[in-house]
Amino acid sequence: MSYLNPDRLFDPEPTVRGIARELYESVRDLPILSPHGHVDPKLFAQNQPFPDPTELILIPDHYIFRLLYSHGIRMEDLGIPTRDGSPVEMDHRKIWQVFGEHYYLFAGTPTGLWLDTEFAEVFGITERLTGETALSIYDQISERLQTEEYLPRNLFDRFNIEVLATTDAPFDDLENHIAIRASEWSARIIPTFRPDAVTDLSHMEWRENIHRLGEVCGYEITSYASFIKALEERRSYFKSQGCTATDHGVESPLTHRLSEGDAEALFRRALKGKIGQTEAQIFTAHMLMEMARMSTEDGLVMQIHPGAMRNHNRDVFSRFGPDKGGDIPIRMEYTRNLHELLNTYGNDPRFRVIVFTMDETVYARELAPLAGHYPAMWLGPPWWFNDSAEGMTIFRERITETAGFHKTVGFIDDTRAFASIPARHDVSRRVDANYLARQVSRYLIDREEAGKIIRALAYDLSKHAYNL
């Protein structure tokens, strides 16, 4: 593993590096808490061998193929399945070869760093991926994937994951979670309640989703009142299955309570298919208030992930579907948008909301001042495009001076790529260690305190914030 330097991500200045190394070593082997992500629980319910490297690593990961696509490589040639079933490249070794030839494009990106780490530390690969080494690496990974050691549950145990939270629709019956708990395997894999598919009236399959929600509840949802009842029941069910948090992926973090009458009217018009974009947005703003209200009652921690313009590239969306690298961030505003939510619930000791952003300009200006004042508000870590060495450093630099360390919630990998989880947490622990080492070396934080903080960032804060 000669290409993975043990001091990677640490500043070269010897004082900083020495402190960073010590801090990192002190948390390197702590268990992983992953309280928000998108790994499919079926992996662990079924515990079947992972397919080949292309299927495991490239095809599901839009971080990888979007950059290849941006350099003119057709999605079809990367094996990305089409919606209409029109043919794509099926030779996965050939796709991997293309990947290897273009792997230099990932220099300096977090994806490149995660992959290097994953190749080395999960699969024991000792060469860098290039056009020359591509097929040899493909074969090595393939071979390992067929061994018992690389079955999903064995990897999970080896990764030392203490809790893994999945993300689940409100009409999901959580059968995979149940199956896992019914098995002799004792891992803690918990669901997260994410109701976007039914709270976003403009969702393309909204009426179908409402129908699904009714089915799982055992009654038809014909009114706003029954909709709210259904959501409360499903939250309760999720909670009974180990869920500790909800998640809300909204375009805007606007929060605003409608009157019951207005909410009812909007909902009924949506059922009739007569809803506009603006009305859908205000209903979403209202549902954030409702979800907060429910959280004060059932204790589920609320997460808000706003700010992506989904499916910006309509051609890619129409041919390949959602989550294909075409989601683009937009500018965010929180001070005014969260005003109503925080005024209603922000001082309530029963409530906790964890707010994320892809817009770094709000860290110091809006999010840190809000979290540095309201007891209920916590700061989610750098997310999506910002989940990187520079992105995580900027987060600490722009948040800490106003909100400190202890209103942040630790690292969240937010990934579909199960095998990349240890690499992602490792990068986070290294970056935080380096940030703290810079502070220690400038005598802004003392060495002993930094030792406590790095542990909080790597483990304690997640455990506390998500009630794990």
Next chain:
Amino acid sequence: MSYLNPDRLFDPEPTVRGIARELYESVRDLPILSPHGHVDPKLFAQNQPFPDPTELILIPDHYIFRLLYSHGIRMEDLGIPTRDGSPVEMDHRKIWQVFGEHYYLFAGTPTGLWLDTEFAEVFGITERLTGETALSIYDQISERLQTEEYLPRNLFDRFNIEVLATTDAPFDDLENHIAIRASEWSARIIPTFRPDAVTDLSHMEWRENIHRLGEVCGYEITSYASFIKALEERRSYFKSQGCTATDHGVESPLTHRLSEGDAEALFRRALKGKIGQTEAQIFTAHMLMEMARMSTEDGLVMQIHPGAMRNHNRDVFSRFGPDKGGDIPIRMEYTRNLHELLNTYGNDPRFRVIVFTMDETVYARELAPLAGHYPAMWLGPPWWFNDSAEGMTIFRERITETAGFHKTVGFIDDTRAFASIPARHDVSRRVDANYLARQVSRYLIDREEAGKIIRALAYDLSKHAYNL
């Protein structure tokens, strides 16, 4: 004072540190100019001993209690007085103990750094504040506060403050300033003319304030014309009492001149209590133009402090009042908002406007290009949440390449916490020294020039920009 390292805030890289130390040493002992802040002049008029540490340090400082509050500690338990007089914790040793137990929350914040410095350098404390040391530190500070050495005037002299500007309402009679100058003590404590309470038509006590203004002027203010006359007279009076500057705390930096007729009509409707939020905003925009016009005539330097959404947390506001940590920044725009002001007065050699922001995104994009062109526009230093090691570094990094050093106005502590003034100026001098040392070590500024610049930043620019 072992816990305060003499090299704090300097980069660990030896070349940078060596230069930073030299530059800092060259200005460490320069007198302090504090041309904008909120210290109560009554302190020095009466020269009574400061009360206990909790009353001196914690209760008036929303930087401190907002962070404690954000971690669920009730404001009542911190002794913050309620508006309706309902009881709060009165045992100040007990409050201090809570503070000590939670002082770890301030790791990495400027408040923590200022407090550490203040404890060590003003009060001679040699241990860090923790739950264990809290009461001992409380007692040490208490004891010192009873000695003559710690009387306000003696601290002022010991702090080597050359000028301290207070912030005063236009209807203030400045009796404390007069009393200070009438005493045998020769310190220079000057008022600043801040008319927000009468220029903001939406101010909750606006009509009462207009009445107060009329009273101090000796005539009733029943028209816009008499309002303008009153403001001109009060500016003249402030100037006669040593004032060199005005200050304007506005939500938006919009500037726009109304016709005399429209201004008169708006003002009269406000007197009748019939004014909306939008009308109040446009009147504020107009008053910025009027204040600039008056500055061209009387030579008072104009300061604009925009961008806080005041009293975001209505519950905290209603129970505890303003300035309780619930003011949250909003995104700012200056290029268009200052267009009218700068076009009318920006080329006028008699005019100087110092513009502040809490939105760092405008430093490089808007403020530096404006100040790097208009002769009348100067840049206020990092303010409020940005008044920190990272915040001050980012300010230099994003401003200097377009506007240079010499359109900035030196450091401003902007504080109510008198005993923290030396610590704040010390941090600023260190951060600027370190910034310059980085430039010198990269051969971008030569060593000799850096020596002149650090002196300008620490002293000369304030003196010049504020006509001190």
Next chain:
Amino acid sequence: MSYLNPDRLFDPEPTVRGIARELYESVRDLPILSPHGHVDPKLFAQNQPFPDPTELILIPDHYIFRLLYSHGIRMEDLGIPTRDGSPVEMDHRKIWQVFGEHYYLFAGTPTGLWLDTEFAEVFGITERLTGETALSIYDQISERLQTEEYLPRNLFDRFNIEVLATTDAPFDDLENHIAIRASEWSARIIPTFRPDAVTDLSHMEWRENIHRLGEVCGYEITSYASFIKALEERRSYFKSQGCTATDHGVESPLTHRLSEGDAEALFRRALKGKIGQTEAQIFTAHMLMEMARMSTEDGLVMQIHPGAMRNHNRDVFSRFGPDKGGDIPIRMEYTRNLHELLNTYGNDPRFRVIVFTMDETVYARELAPLAGHYPAMWLGPPWWFNDSAEGMTIFRERITETAGFHKTVGFIDDTRAFASIPARHDVSRRVDANYLARQVSRYLIDREEAGKIIRALAYDLSKHAYNL
């Protein structure tokens, strides 16, 4: 040249500096590609000696005189010509003396660094510019400008410029380009098609410009259809003269296709002088779509330079005209504004658009995600106020993790100041070398890969992106 340190711009940390130096050395002597700028081609067509230093360096460079003006030095006293011909200072030695006395204002600015480099490396000056040295330096430069070695063509050859692109109006007959190619001198100086003067209906001389365009085409432009025909013909003509790119300086990057009927109607109303600001903006948005459409057909690379509020200072504009330092950036938005353009042409392999910004807040949030997905979109380097050591570093830090290095297009000097071109490219090569050295020293990019990347940034990417 003792004041120009060979390690300037490199971090002092020895590991970083050592790697940076090596990387820089490997590209220092590569030819210069300058695919976007504003040098007047007449310089090379006529090849006359440059006038005196003030005329060559100060008077045409608004980077220099805007900062002097911001410190209260009158434009007239700097010899800036007035529009109405009212007199200005004509003694260029006297102006240069004023410049020298105020040269300390440029400490820490890119202009200062470029000038220092230009003085030392182009003119062989060995002292820093100050009030004391000003006249001696003036005389040395003057003397050199009279020698054959300093004729424009000889400097061009000495600067090792492989391609220099100028910026030209669509009605320009390109006679200077033709004259250069007709001469025995073999330099490659190519035009760029910049049609703002005819596509911006609110341009003050729009109708005159349309008339000029008709004249050069040989027919009167009386309709939108003939306007489009004329543009297509002129693009074709430019292409025949070596042009490889177009450029569009727009206030907003909004893109939106009008119906042919609406476009025709707007155009005809503009011909009658009946066009409002909003209509002009939407027509500009439409013309960006049309320009993209033409690019897919003729292969010219499209550049978009949005975001300046031109002539912010109306007094300076009315007395001295455009490009006098009074252009101020405004906040930008790209995700929504480029939506239509990228959806229509962003997946088209025949199309390439290079997008610039002066708003650094969009680097990580909008531009890198867009360029890291759409095959047709490339990222222009830091521009105008951001064309600086910190500005270029921030660009790499905020772009690379999402878009990598290979969707950027190398350095662009964008200058009118011919003699500053080598200095500007040198700064860029140094800053990129230093950025890469930091990555190598943290083991994020390996040394060998960094060697390839620095070459790409200094040369290959420009050549490829601009089809040079």
